[in-house]
Amino acid sequence: MKPSLFKLNAAILSAATVVGEKEHEGPLSAHFDFFNNNDRFGQKTWEAAESEMQRMALSAAMSKASVSPEEVELLLAGDLLNQCVGSAYGLLSYDIPYLGLYGACSTCAESLLLASSMVTAGFVRLAAAVTSSHNAAAERQFRFPIEYGGQRPPTGQWTVTGAGGFIVAHGEGHAKPPLAYVTAGMPGIVLDPGINDANHMGAAMAPAAMSTLLRYFAATDTTPKDYDLIVTGDLGWEGGDILCDLISAEGYDLSPNYQDCGRMIFTKNTQDTHCGGSGCGCSAVVLGGYLLPRLADGSIKKMLFMATGALMSPDSIKQGNAIPGVAHLLCLESPTVRDTATSKKE
Amino acid sequence: MKPSLFKLNAAILSAATVVGEKEHEGPLSAHFDFFNNNDRFGQKTWEAAESEMQRMALSAAMSKASVSPEEVELLLAGDLLNQCVGSAYGLLSYDIPYLGLYGACSTCAESLLLASSMVTAGFVRLAAAVTSSHNAAAERQFRFPIEYGGQRPPTGQWTVTGAGGFIVAHGEGHAKPPLAYVTAGMPGIVLDPGINDANHMGAAMAPAAMSTLLRYFAATDTTPKDYDLIVTGDLGWEGGDILCDLISAEGYDLSPNYQDCGRMIFTKNTQDTHCGGSGCGCSAVVLGGYLLPRLADGSIKKMLFMATGALMSPDSIKQGNAIPGVAHLLCLESPTVRDTATSKKE
Numbered sequence: 001m002k003p004s005l006f007k008l009n010a011a012i013l014s015a016a017t018v019v020g021e022k023e024h025e026g027p028l029s030a031h032f033d034f035f036n037n038n039d040r041f042g043q044k045t046w047e048a049a050e051s052e053m054q055r056m057a058l059s060a061a062m063s064k065a066s067v068s069p070e071e072v073e074l075l076l077a078g079d080l081l082n083q084c085v086g087s088a089y090g091l092l093s094y095d096i097p098y099l100g101l102y103g104a105c106s107t108c109a110e111s112l113l114l115a116s117s118m119v120t121a122g123f124v125r126l127a128a129a130v131t132s133s134h135n136a137a138a139e140r141q142f143r144f145p146i147e148y149g150g151q152r153p154p155t156g157q158w159t160v161t162g163a164g165g166f167i168v169a170h171g172e173g174h175a176k177p178p179l180a181y182v183t184a185g186m187p188g189i190v191l192d193p194g195i196n197d198a199n200h201m202g203a204a205m206a207p208a209a210m211s212t213l214l215r216y217f218a219a220t221d222t223t224p225k226d227y228d229l230i231v232t233g234d235l236g237w238e239g240g241d242i243l244c245d246l247i248s249a250e251g252y253d254l255s256p257n258y259q260d261c262g263r264m265i266f267t268k269n270t271q272d273t274h275c276g277g278s279g280c281g282c283s284a285v286v287l288g289g290y291l292l293p294r295l296a297d298g299s300i301k302k303m304l305f306m307a308t309g310a311l312m313s314p315d316s317i318k319q320g321n322a323i324p325g326v327a328h329l330l331c332l333e334s335p336t337v338r339d340t341a342t343s344k345k346e
Numbered sequence: 347m348k349p350s351l352f353k354l355n356a357a358i359l360s361a362a363t364v365v366g367e368k369e370h371e372g373p374l375s376a377h378f379d380f381f382n383n384n385d386r387f388g389q390k391t392w393e394a395a396e397s398e399m400q401r402m403a404l405s406a407a408m409s410k411a412s413v414s415p416e417e418v419e420l421l422l423a424g425d426l427l428n429q430c431v432g433s434a435y436g437l438l439s440y441d442i443p444y445l446g447l448y449g450a451c452s453t454c455a456e457s458l459l460l461a462s463s464m465v466t467a468g469f470v471r472l473a474a475a476v477t478s479s480h481n482a483a484a485e486r487q488f489r490f491p492i493e494y495g496g497q498r499p500p501t502g503q504w505t506v507t508g509a510g511g512f513i514v515a516h517g518e519g520h521a522k523p524p525l526a527y528v529t530a531g532m533p534g535i536v537l538d539p540g541i542n543d544a545n546h547m548g549a550a551m552a553p554a555a556m557s558t559l560l561r562y563f564a565a566t567d568t569t570p571k572d573y574d575l576i577v578t579g580d581l582g583w584e585g586g587d588i589l590c591d592l593i594s595a596e597g598y599d600l601s602p603n604y605q606d607c608g609r610m611i612f613t614k615n616t617q618d619t620h621c622g623g624s625g626c627g628c629s630a631v632v633l634g635g636y637l638l639p640r641l642a643d644g645s646i647k648k649m650l651f652m653a654t655g656a657l658m659s660p661d662s663i664k665q666g667n668a669i670p671g672v673a674h675l676l677c678l679e680s681p682t683v684r685d686t687a688t689s690k691k692e
Contacts, residue, residue, distance in 0.1 A: 004419045004443040006469045045665050073350045074533060081659065082428040084448045088536060088657035088670050097350040097533035098672060099456055100657065102430040102448040110445055114460065121467030123352045187420060187443035190434060311434035311446065313427065319391050324434050326444060 003219035006185040009171035010116035011178035012332075013067070013126075015288030016060030018053040020135065020161025022273075023285065026266045031289035032162075033060055039136060039161050046137035047081060047089075050163070053281075054079070054090030054132045057165030057288075061128065065167040072096050072167070073124035076114050078107040079132045079280055080159075082141065086132050090163075096128070105205075105234050106188065106309030107131045108164060108284040109328035115168040116182040116330070125169065132163035133279030142198065142314055156199040157236045158273035160265060164284025177335035180295035184220070184331040188212040190311060192324040198317050202239015202262075202275060205308040208325035209235060210246045212306060216329050217252065224254050228300045231291065232327070233283035233307030234262035236276035261286035261307075283307040291332075298336030305330045349565035352531040355517035356462035357524035358678075359413070359472075361634030362406030364399040366481065366507025368619075369631065372612045377635035378508075379406055385482060385507050392483035393427060393435075396509070399627075400425070400436030400478045403511030403634075407474065411513040418442050418513070419470035422461050424453035425478045425626055426505075428487065432478050436509075442474070451551075451580050452534065452655030453477045454510060454630040455674035461514040462528040462676070471515065478509035479625030488544065488660055502545040503582045504619035506611060510630025523681035526641035530566070530677040534558040536657060538670040544663050548585015548608075548621055551654040554671035555581060556592045558652060562675050563598065570600050574646045577637065578673070579629035579653030580608035582622035607632035607653075629653040637678075644682030651676045 017032045024035035034056055036042075041052040054077065062069060075094065078101035079086035087100060103110040111129035118124050136146055138159040144150040171181050189211055195204035209232050217223060224230055235243055240260040247254055261283040262276035287305060294300040312323040363378045370381035380402055382388075387398040400423065408415060421440065424447035425432035433446060449456040457475035464470050482492055484505040490496040517527050535557055541550040555578050563569060570576055581589055586606040593600055607629040608622035633651060640646040658669040 004470060047661060047665060078448065080429075082661060083426075083450065083657065083659035085657065085659045085662045085667075089662065089667060092536055092538055092670055095535050098536045099460070099533050099674075100448040100450075100672075102424065102446040104429065104446075114445070117467065117469055118463065121463065121469070123463055123467070124350060187445050189441050190438050190444045192438055311429065311431065313429035313431045315393060315428060316431045316435065319393060321431075321435060324438055326446075328445075 003215055004187055005219040006117055008116045008120045008182045008185050010119050010182040011169050011171045011174055012180050012292060013167045013169050013178050014061050014065035015179060015292050016057050016064055016165045017285040017289040018056045018163045019285055023160055023162055023265060026271060028265055028290050032285060046134050047085060050086040050132050050134035050137050051090030053163035054087055054130050057163040058091060058128055058130050061165035061167050067126060067167055069094050069096060072126045072128050074118060074127040076101055076111040076127060077130040078102050078111060080138050104309030104311050105278055105280050106307040106326050106328050107280045109305060109307035109330055112166060112330055113185040113187060113328055116185060119168055119170045127168045129166045129168060131280045131284040133159050133281035135159045135161045138279060152274055153199045155238050155275055157201055157262060157275045157278035159279035160277040160282035162281030162285035164288040166288060177339055179292040180332045180334060181338055182330055183333050186212060186216050186329040188326040188328045190324045190326045192322050194322045196322045201278060201310045202236045203242055204310050204323035205325035206235055206239045206242040206246060209243050209306055209308050209327040212327040212329050214250060224252055224257060227257060227302050227304050229257050229259060229303040230254060231259045231261060231303060231305055234278035235260050235308055236262040238275045295332055295334045298334050301334045301337050303332050305332055349561055350533055351565040352463055354462045354466045354528045354531050356465050356528040357515050357517045357520055358526050358638060359513045359515050359524050360407050360411035361525060361638050362403050362410055362511045363631040363635040364402045364509045365631055369506055369508055369611060372617060374611055374636050378631060392480050393431060396432040396478050396480035396483050397436030399509035400433055400476050401439060403509040404437060404474055404476050407511035407513050413472060413513055415440050415442060418472045418474050420464060420473040422447060422457040422473060423476040424448050424457060426484050450655030450657050451624055451626050452653040452672050452674050453626045455651060455653035455676055458512060458676055459531040459533060459674055462531060465514055465516045473514045475512045475514060477626045477630040479505050479627035481505045481507045484625060498620055499545045501584050501621055503547055503608060503621045503624035505625035506623040506628035508627030508631035510634040523685055525638040526678045526680060527684055528676055529679050532558060532562050532675040534672040534674045536670045536672045538668050540668045542668045547624060547656045548582045549588055550656050550669035551671035552581055552585045552588040552592060555589050555652055555654050555673040558673040558675050560596060570598055570603060573603060573648050573650050575603050575605060575649040576600060577605045577607060577651055580624035581606050581654055582608040584621045641678055641680045644680050647680045647683050649678050651678055
């Protein structure tokens, strides 16, 4: 047994979200900080638009936390673009030490896991985690340029145009309650369930999500009932059902408190996204815009956030490889619970 | 002033290196563990060959440290391929929690910096860092397929076919001396000096290397004289000279103890690599095969290892962007010094 369970004591001080037009038309519209009606964000290319979204997300997250760039000691960032240029160019204007990450759509959880680890250990006082994806940039890189008008199969998902920025600090010593505490984390094991259809990502990632959840339940001696919400990143309608089916065979009933960011961000039948949203930006903006405020106000007390990633490339698929999946987990707790408990003790 | 200096207490227990034909013909030939004469490593594609090199490097590093895969609690890995598939597929056969990194050619230092941080903080007992690059896979992705026979300009560098695997543990409690201790680390700030020639990477990365070095000297109150060796990852002949020139204007003379892995791995005038080696694998195999054994036997007492990365993509260059550079630093110390000092104290 190798749980790799990280006991963390970190606080997410702020989150900022930037989305595109379609996300702005979705059910979570009111919860995002910025949107742009043509997804261009004033830039000449989709890739530059994605970089601009990262810059905006970080800038706004720092403002919300009343933190200056000089105070942030570490940036952890990533995206889906080849060589992660969305992050490299997007955050270039900040003189903050930068570690680039690649976890495909799991990057939001990976960046928060590492940021929380580094502040818990005291290596830095403030870290920022930034993640993004852009539909038009991702489509032309992974499938076809949008202008080509390719048909998408029913199991296909819609890469979210979105960026999320988070400011993370040590869990102790906050006069003002943070949005949420990060109390534990668990990096995922890469699994290859043999799916080789790049339009069926949910199926490729669901076994990895189950693996991380089972490891986490075992390591913490908890069950789904111990959490108000268990949310995956972008398994979508199909992959989420696969996860619930697979894990029920292991004796766990996820269905009462399971959700998926890819399901939450779009309206199922009217937005034509087929199986729901995907992309690094999907879980980043749903977490930052919708879930963290619910943790902050106590309507969610304790939840598991598990961003899922498919670690393939267009070339690896063409070379006949299947799609390996990975899922990184964070346990998030509401300040309304913890800070009350602390006050009572005092 | 924001030093982001991480005080680390980690030990590199073992390192294993895998190289291709040209690297095997170079001056460090005798120091590498494995080579393959046609760079294919028994695989059908260059990308699969790179994955196989990663698998071999990790497998051998675990063997050398007498560590089983079950004992390794975290993998930190990356490479140059789109979506980092070299690492994702290469390490798929291991059931070890995996965090993917992208730092271009700085990835070796980034992975060791994070691995050292995670073991220092006690989140995991044993972590593995694995990095690779493959000349043929990189050439066709970043420039032209080798069969095209493109001419390389004098400032061009040769992507090393190589993979390095490292096993990292906490710095205390080793009955047998490790190869080296990691006593400090510093993540780099991304800088864009305005170079837009993908065949002049050394110039694009040299200012980032200088920035990290200056931050480190200031934060630790040391000068180049305090180290037996200061080695960069892959600035090559041209970029290394640029770094020495730039930093001399800041009052530091690097030249007496400066080296660059890209210079060390190939013979300057006979191997036709122009400005020397590059790629994530370059610094990984020179560190793992040549430098760590020198630290282990005490012929190097204390050194700075600073892998340098160019965070561009072929698309970002075509879209008119310049090449941002980054350099992450590690301070490595010989066990012959530290363990003697510890014994004396006792």
